[in-house]
Amino acid sequence: MTYKYNIFFICALMLSIIACSNDDDDDTPVSVPENDRTEQQVVDNDSLVDYLNTHYYNATEVNAISNPTVADVVITELLEGETLPSGTALLISAVETKTTTYLEVDYDYYILKIKQGGGSNSPYFSDSVRVNYSGNLLNEEIFDSSVVPRVFDLVNPDIIPGWRKVFPEFNVASAFTTSSGIVTFENYGMGVMFLPSGLGFYAAYRSSIPSYSNLIFKFELYQSQVNDHDMDGVPSYFEDIDNDGEVFNDDTDTNLFSNFVDQDDDGDGVLTLNELEPTEYIINTNLGEIEPLLAAKEFEISKTEDSGIITIKTVKIVDSNNDGLDDYLDENITINYN
Ligand SMILES: [Ca+2]
Ligand SMILES: [Ca+2]
Ligand SMILES: [Ca+2]
Ligand SMILES: [Ca+2]
Incomplete structure (x- = not known):
């Protein structure tokens, strides 16, 4: 147990250095006047539901893989008049619909759960998590992705609220092995989240993410670490x-x-x-x-x-x-x- 946590901390330190240098590009959020959250949620949910109704994923192929990766999940638009190809599932019938209240507004968001994860614990919403991920807009444009697994403190101000809602729904990996310095995780939680802008960056504008963007993240959840930010003994x-x-x-x-x-x-x-x-x-x-x-x-x-x-x-x-x-x-x- 101690060994596992040591590994986690060393990697967390290394990765946060890499993460910091990555974040120095021209990605500083710019604020614009905020729309009414309740009204924006209606607009966003319409877009998300429309997307889920018109896109499918390679279900049979992905489900046959024991440790599917972000790259294995392929989401494709179902063109007008086209029949659903065999071995695929329309997203709207494959996702779980979740609701949460954030800043006094009720939000719907959607989770495609591909693997629950075989580890014994799920992250708490305030934990640090080690993940691989790829984020894209509804127009398929990828705005960010991890090259190597990265560690994020879910209550860091840069982290979107949607991540705090979704990762606790999954379990971490059941085990990992290290060979020649390469860590391989087994039976980790894996899925895709579809988030309204209110659980994303909302009004903040970044070079690659316009204000009020709905966000899609494919992810692999490997590990989590309970945080006690003020070290007062209460997690x-x-x-x-x-x-x-x-x-x-x-x-x-x-x-x-x-x-x-x-x-x-x-x-x-x-x-x-x-x-x-x-x-x-x-x-x-x-x-x-x-x-x-x-x-x-x-x-x-x-x-x-x-x-x-x-x-x-x-x-x-x-x-x-x-x-x-x-x-x-x-x-x-x-x-x-x-
Ligand atoms: Ca609270
Ligand atoms: Ca206080
Ligand atoms: Ca305290
Ligand atoms: Ca007291």
Whole structure:
């Protein structure tokens, strides 16, 4: 487990350097006046549904591949009067329709799920993910794609909200192998997302992406890593207090730092990390001991292994006065557990 995470971090660091240099081209977003989101969603959804009704993909061919890649999925327009070629599926009958509320507007978006992914976990919306992807507009123009797998923090401001909605619907790879420095992933999540502009870049204009563009991303989801952005012991996905799948709008102490980047969430002077109950587990695997199951609001903050002895440190959220408000969010409780 430790080995896997180390690999992840090293690659994440390397890839973020590559990613940064790639982003230096003339792709700076330009703002234009924003359309009404509800009206724009109607227009966008009409375009998306029309696209899904008039395009098909090579279903039989792709489904026969055990680890299909972005390049294997071919979407083709069904011309007027043409019959659907055998071995293909019309997108409208192959996609799952999803709905979400974002910035108080209800959005429909569509997922073509080709492989669920065989790994045991799915990313949380605030995790970092390692993916391969190719993004194009409805006119087929590819505006961005990864040459090698890239790592993205899904709550980075540059990341579109649609990615936070879609990746948690898939599982990561079941395994990976490394040979001559090349990492190969097995049985990863794979699909295509069809997003309205409101879950994309919306009004922002880039050289290759006009304002209000609906976006299509083909992707392969390899790995994910739970983020705790402020390192306060509470994972970022758990700092979404209103449970709307976004972390930017939760600020318990209204100090303008959202909880996921606030180390003292209730502003009571005791750091969140100190308002959590710490536990250390020592597991001697040489004696056949196994790792404990953690409580519902207990999170691992470190894990080390040495000669078969595993040491796990956790923190647990507590509500010491049982008023339904956890201590780290309760400014009237200031117990310091450290
Ligand atoms: Ca939220
Ligand atoms: Ca705050
Ligand atoms: Ca926090
Ligand atoms: Ca408190």
